Amino acid sequence: MTQPDFQTLVPRRQFIAQGAAATLGGLLLSHGLLDEAQAATPATAPAAGSLQWHNWSGVQRATPAALPTPANEAELQALMASAQGEVRAFGSGHSFTALVPTSGTIVSLDKLSGLISVDKQAMTATIHGGTRLGVLSRALDAQGLALRNLPDVDVQTIAGAISTGTHGTGIDLPALHADIVGMRIVTPGGKVIELHEDQNRAMLAAARVSLGSFGVISQVTMRVLPAYNLHRKVWLRPIEQLLQQAPQLAQQHRNFEMYYLPFTGYGAAISHDLYTGTDLMLPKPSDDAVMDDLRKLRDWLGRFPQLRQWAAQKFIDPNMTDEARHRAYRLLSSVRPIKFNESEWHVPREQGIACLRQIIAAIEKHNEAFFPIEFRFIKSDYAWLSPFHGRDSCSIAVHAAADEPWDYLVKDCAPIYRAHSGRPHWGKLHEMGFKELSAMYPRWADFQTMRKQFDPQGHMLNAHLRKLFVQA
Missing domain, CATH: 3.30.70.2520 (Alpha-Beta Plaits)
Incomplete structure (x- = not known):
C-alpha cells in the first residue's frame, strides 16, 4: 500500500x-x-452498436432502444408523438435511484439549454428545462440576478432538480421547486401543456415534484432575486x-x-x-x-x-x-x-x-x-x-x-x-414502494389522479416508477 x-x-x-x-x-x-x-452526461454508444446509458456514479444502467437529443421544443413534440413504449428523460444523470433506466426511449435534455428571458419587473426568469444550474447561475448573474438558493453542486438540470425535490440549506429557504411559477410540459403524444400558478395552481402543485412522470419539462419560469x-x-x-x-x-x-x-x-x-x-x-x-x-x-x-x-x-x-x-x-x-x-x-x-x-x-x-x-x-x-x-x-x-x-x-x-x-429523497437510494410512500404524503392520491390525466397510458413510467406509483 x-x-x-x-x-x-x-x-x-x-x-x-x-x-x-x-x-x-x-x-x-x-x-x-x-x-x-460533479455529474457528467452518461450516454455512450459502444462499438457493438447497442446504446448504453449510466448515471454519474454508475449504480444505474440501461440499454435503451433510442437515445435522442432534441434541439428544441418542436423536435421534442415530434419525438414524444412518435415514441413507442416507455419514455424517460435525463438531464445530468445525477440521481442515484432508477428514475431513468428503460429499454424504451431515454431523452437527453442537453440541447434544451439556456436562459430564454427575464422579467425584472416580476422578478422571474424563463429557462429551458435542460439548463444546468451552474450555467443558469452565470447567465442570471450577467443580468444582475440570482436564484434564491442552490444545492451544494450545480451540475443538475433545472428540470431534473425540481422534479426530484433538490434543495440547498437554510432554515427560511425552501427547495428549488418552491420558486417555480410556470412550466411547459410535453406529454406522451406530443401535446404541450403550459401551467402557471395563477391559472393552474393545483396542476402546478402536482407538477413541481413529479419525478418526470407527467412528461418532459421543456421550460420553467421561476422567481429570482437581485444578485448578491x-x-x-x-x-x-x-x-x-x-x-x-x-x-x-x-x-x-x-x-x-x-x-x-x-x-x-x-x-x-x-x-x-x-x-x-x-x-x-x-x-x-x-x-x-x-x-x-x-x-x-x-x-x-x-x-x-x-x-x-x-x-x-x-x-x-x-x-x-x-x-x-x-x-x-x-x-x-x-x-x-x-x-x-x-x-x-x-x-x-x-x-x-x-x-x-x-x-x-x-x-x-x-x-x-x-x-x-x-x-x-x-x-x-x-x-x-x-x-x-x-x-x-x-x-x-x-x-x-x-x-x-x-x-x-x-x-x-x-x-x-x-x-x-x-x-x-426521490433521487437518492431507498427501497420504499407504493404502500410506504402513500402513507407519507397527504396528497398522494390526488397526485396519482393528476398524473394519469397527463399520462393515461403510463408511457412515462419505468419499473422503478411503477414500484412507487402503482399499487401492487
Whole structure:
C-alpha cells in the first residue's frame, strides 16, 4: 500500500499540525470535498452498436432502444408523438435511484439549454428545462440576478432538480421547486401543456415534484432575486458541541449546514450570510488527494476504530477556520469529482438532531465508512410530492464510495429515518414502494389522479416508477 504524501499535503493545509491525520482537517476545510459530486452526461454508444446509458456514479444502467437529443421544443413534440413504449428523460444523470433506466426511449435534455428571458419587473426568469444550474447561475448573474438558493453542486438540470425535490440549506429557504411559477410540459403524444400558478395552481402543485412522470419539462419560469454576495465560514468543533448548537446556528445564519466525519468525533460547520463589502475572496481549491488519503487512513486503521479516532483527535486543530466572500453561486455550490453513492432522507425539523445521533451510531457500526454525514435545514412548501410538504425539515445524507458496497446505507439507516417520520429523497437510494410512500404524503392520491390525466397510458413510467406509483 502506498503511503499518503502527508509532507506534501500539510504545507497546502495550514490549519492542522503535521501528522498522520492531517488529511482529516484538510478534508473538512475543503468545502468542495464535503459537497456532492460533479455529474457528467452518461450516454455512450459502444462499438457493438447497442446504446448504453449510466448515471454519474454508475449504480444505474440501461440499454435503451433510442437515445435522442432534441434541439428544441418542436423536435421534442415530434419525438414524444412518435415514441413507442416507455419514455424517460435525463438531464445530468445525477440521481442515484432508477428514475431513468428503460429499454424504451431515454431523452437527453442537453440541447434544451439556456436562459430564454427575464422579467425584472416580476422578478422571474424563463429557462429551458435542460439548463444546468451552474450555467443558469452565470447567465442570471450577467443580468444582475440570482436564484434564491442552490444545492451544494450545480451540475443538475433545472428540470431534473425540481422534479426530484433538490434543495440547498437554510432554515427560511425552501427547495428549488418552491420558486417555480410556470412550466411547459410535453406529454406522451406530443401535446404541450403550459401551467402557471395563477391559472393552474393545483396542476402546478402536482407538477413541481413529479419525478418526470407527467412528461418532459421543456421550460420553467421561476422567481429570482437581485444578485448578491455571501460570506462563508467553515469551522471545526467536537460533534457533541455542534449537535447542541445546530438549531441555534441555523437560526443565526442565512445558510447553515454541518458534516460529521465518522470515527473522528469532530464535525465541520458551514455558514453563509449576506455580504455587502467589496473585499471578495474565493475559497481555496479542493484537494482531491485528501479524500484518497482519508480512505487510506481507513484502510490502515479500519479494524481499530478507537485507534482511528485517537489519531484523528490527536492531530486535528479544533480552533482552525476558513473563510470566503464572493457571489452566492460561487460559494453555495462547488465541484467534487470523487464518485460515490448516496442515501438521503428528510425528517421533521424537531426530530432532526435526535435522528442524526442515531444515524451516526448506525454508520459507525461499519468500520469501512469514511465519507462525511451531511445535515441540512429546509423550509416547508406545498408541492404535493415535495419531501418537505407541510413541514419544516432537516435532511440527513450518508454516502459510500462508488466502488464500495453501499447497501448498509439503506438497510441500516432506513428504519431509523422511518421511526422519525422521514421521507426519502426521490433521487437518492431507498427501497420504499407504493404502500410506504402513500402513507407519507397527504396528497398522494390526488397526485396519482393528476398524473394519469397527463399520462393515461403510463408511457412515462419505468419499473422503478411503477414500484412507487402503482399499487401492487
